[in-house]
Amino acid sequence: MIVTVTLNAALDTTYRLDALRPGDTNRVASVAQRAGGKGVNTARVLAARGRSVLVTGLAGGPSGQALRDDLDASGLPHRLTPVQGATRRTVAVVADDGEVTGLWEPGPEISAAEWRRFAEHDFPSALAEAEVVVVSGSLPPGVPVDAYALLLRRAAQLGVPAVLDADGEALLAGLAGRPALVKPNAEEARRATGAVHPAAAADRLRELGAATAVVTAGADGLFGSTAGSRWHTPAPRRVHGNPTGAGDAATAALAIALAEGLPWARATADAAALAAAAVAAPLAGDYDPALYRELLKASDAYSGPHPGLHADR
């Protein structure tokens, strides 16, 4: 089983309308809602890949209930620690011309007792049958900035390898927890390390505590760094669609590789194909299975040692 952790889960809401007119009253034509947040998206992809999953994290309020209901409806097992505050929403306003305007609520304030209950009880108990744990996304207010380091240390004590995918301070502080794998995107990796080239950033992420680092760089592919080797996986051919959730699909592929002990170069080729197939699916957490198989086949020809550092690139 692969356990995902989403401390700042979201109820992702999509509003469709003809056009968004700022300063005016806009009648929404249709409303769709679904459970979201990076760990939830990753769990959805893992389940679609046939893996047993468990969604953990924090959820509260009526929006937290709607999130649990959607996980039930999607057949995704979950054990979310109840909190007093209401789970945040993200609203994506999609106009007929394809323009997407995002409105992201801040997360609910988490009390010290709620955080302790998750970190000291619910999280370790969820790891009982875990092969791998994926810890990803932002931290809601009230959760300590070194939350991920604490969870990763706990996972290590329990012998469960961990994947970390985060940004900013949560990423930097989390690296001290020595994840088996860290997987930020290029911008997040640059912010955390100061290194401009993703390959250099991957090296620096290992120095900061990760055993292996994979940096996803969109059309530039994936850059990996592990003990004694570095590699580069080109992106498959350009796919048009919704890039939200593509990184979470890549995380799912890498978590499977970690669970199965696959070679990293094969893992990142899988991640690149799955991420591109996720771009082709309209909703974060979904991917196009036919495109995935096609891209995976094509990718076998490309993977290889990375072309070296070009800091001026």
Next chain:
Amino acid sequence: MIVTVTLNAALDTTYRLDALRPGDTNRVASVAQRAGGKGVNTARVLAARGRSVLVTGLAGGPSGQALRDDLDASGLPHRLTPVQGATRRTVAVVADDGEVTGLWEPGPEISAAEWRRFAEHDFPSALAEAEVVVVSGSLPPGVPVDAYALLLRRAAQLGVPAVLDADGEALLAGLAGRPALVKPNAEEARRATGAVHPAAAADRLRELGAATAVVTAGADGLFGSTAGSRWHTPAPRRVHGNPTGAGDAATAALAIALAEGLPWARATADAAALAAAAVAAPLAGDYDPALYRELLKASDAYSGPHPGLHADR
């Protein structure tokens, strides 16, 4: 007790942010939620005026629960018929420069059985102790277009005078239920009757079934028509603020007048002052009590017979 009916209640959500950038991801700085819909706003004003109220209508889903929770927190008694679909939200995105962008969800689909349960059981039983019933706002999908006529006939059978405040087909069809008072705004009255001048529209609304009609025309004041008389109440001095909910405050004043048998000219002077004091309060359903008292005092000097029809005005 005054009973209000809100068939398409809403969870009114306010997002504050620095500026709304269409096509971009916008981080919301703060989120506020409160129970809304025209009947809920009117009930809030009635309760603030010291009247006993009961909020009725339809509510469902997690947003319906949040709406009930807010009514409880506001001390507003409610008996909302549960429905399967989720109560709609309205999202008001308020930027630092004061620009307000509204996103209005459509209402939930109401089943025939849910509508019957409200119309045949919950509504008549809520009227047991009612002095007046206020029926206002839009109809959610699935509710028949002549829903208000049916409710008004039922109220008449039970001897409860009714106020109708609606728009479009719901208003036109509702008039056949012969409300004691109809109170649309000038634009709604024009759409329903074709009469351009609010005074002419008020006359026409009586011909269509209302015993008394009051048309609110913003800065132009209120135009009344009842058996054997017409009158005009000028608006008090211009007040800057949020006009949403001002009409619902006027409805509250008129419902009180109906309950107490006050003369109509006095009722509309009260309504004009209360509506202006509602504009001065930032949230729909609230009003500025000091401003209300001040405007009510000043209005005594102004009310009188209306200045006649000027269709070319």
